Amino acid sequence: MESKMQDLIKNIQENMSALSKGQKLIANYIINHYEKAAFMTAARLGEVVGVSESTVVRFAIELGFDGYPKLQKVLQELIKTKLTSVQRMEVSSNRISEDNILKSVLQLDMEKIKITLEEINQEVFNEVIESLLTAKKIYILGVRSSAPLASFLGFYFNIIFDNIRLVHTTSVSEMFEQIIKVSEGDAVIGISFPRYSKRTINAMKFVKSQGATVIAITDSGESPLAACADHSLIARSDMASFVDSLVAPLSVINALIVALGMKKRDQIYGTFEKLEKIWDEYQVYEKYDSGDAAGKEDY
Template sequence: MKNSLKNIDLLSLIQQKYDNFSKGQKLIANYISNHYDKAAYVTAAKLGEIVGVSESTVVRFAIELGFDGYPKLQKVLQELIKSKLTSVQRIEVSSNRLNEDNILKSVLQSDMDKIKITLEQIDTNKFNEIVETILESKRIFILGVRSSAPLASFLGFYFNLIFDNIRLVHTTSVSEMFEQIIKAQPGDVVIGISYPRYSKRTIKALQFAKDQGVKTIAITDSAESPVAQAANQYLLARSDMASFVDSLVAPLSLLNALIVEIGMRRKNDVYNTFEKLEKIWDEYDVYEKDDYRDEKL
């Protein structure tokens, strides 16, 4: 299991190995099982202090579970809480991580960090492969629900200006989602967007489309997420929680880059579309004119 974080049910693993742990390791196991939301964001030394054991005991506990060290265990814990924490627990955890004297600065700095990490970790080859998949597709289905719905709408809005074959899937149930993507066929692509807590509807729809031979693309936060596992291809953008709110700044920036890249590949079509739209917008007085400001002066 070393160096692999995929498909690990950490809490079950701890229970399986519990009887073989030392007395100190059992204290750690009990704390993590009951307070994994808090354990995910403390150092090995702090965790040892909380349960009354040495830092080295905490490190040995991680190794006993099959990890290379405590940081790997901590990373799995952080992945675990993304999908398991309730909104109330999220508020409790984030209260310990945010500077409550300056929430504005803390959140903006956190969002900047997420974009920076996303930029450092993005796989350019995968990005280019996904661009080609989208450009070669006959039809493009886009789905995202709950907090990811605005991201799907943003992508759908701009893709509608580039392509003639966009289907933004609006849904309030799993059955409705299947009804809207059932016509997807090989040669089409389904793009599913989901961030913690991951939507079962999106996961099931991606898996359904994939099983039908339709190409699927996930936009999510981790290669280990169930959304990425249900897709043929995926792009990752960092999204850690800020209180009960999911930060979607980095995902939005990633979608922006995807739209711009595809727009550049379809530059002539986009130019012609906007040329026609500008005439329509002007004729039907869609946007405020610059001369409005002049009249006010």
């Protein structure tokens, strides 16, 4: 990632002499404030440096990009692992309207699901399904903000399969203690998004060395998690202020659960029949009858 950022800056510097006065202003701003420029529209970037939107577009083309959105996408991919929580909040102040935070955040999430739908590889998805169906044991790894995704996946996989191990710990040593028996024939699902967890990456490298099938759920083929995976399910993540927005990854996980559930529907029917009896016997769920609700006391 670092070298690619340096390559982009080098490209800008090498083209500096061919740039117009206005384009040089853009170039200098990107070099010095790339973490902010990455999330600015062409119009906003032009406004900040004092040039027209068309000048910004021509600048991107001068660097060899098809247009400004392509340059912006490259910048976003390169810097999202580098931003501190404070920088995330600063960047978000330019992206999210404080007058309507709810609408702004929901629109950003919708955009990430749309991009994920357009870019995800159906063939890889099918390969992941087959790998999980034939695995001796399935391990699920996810820490920090990815831990809820791992727990959600583990909850439903425990209904579908008999061979699930959810690895959950805040300790590096405990994580390796839980995956020490991983071997050939097992499948390991690792979940991580920027800023990527070193614990998850190191664990994935280890299980790969043990001969397991490694499945990554991450945001990009450039992700360090994807680099050590046999199969990568790519779902676009985002940052809403200091918060990791993981709506698209959760949607992909939902699709994974549903697809596997369809493959093992007969077994799941039997499991749910048993569970329904247990839930009823031990009153796991509240029974609500709207017709009887009025006038009754809580017990």
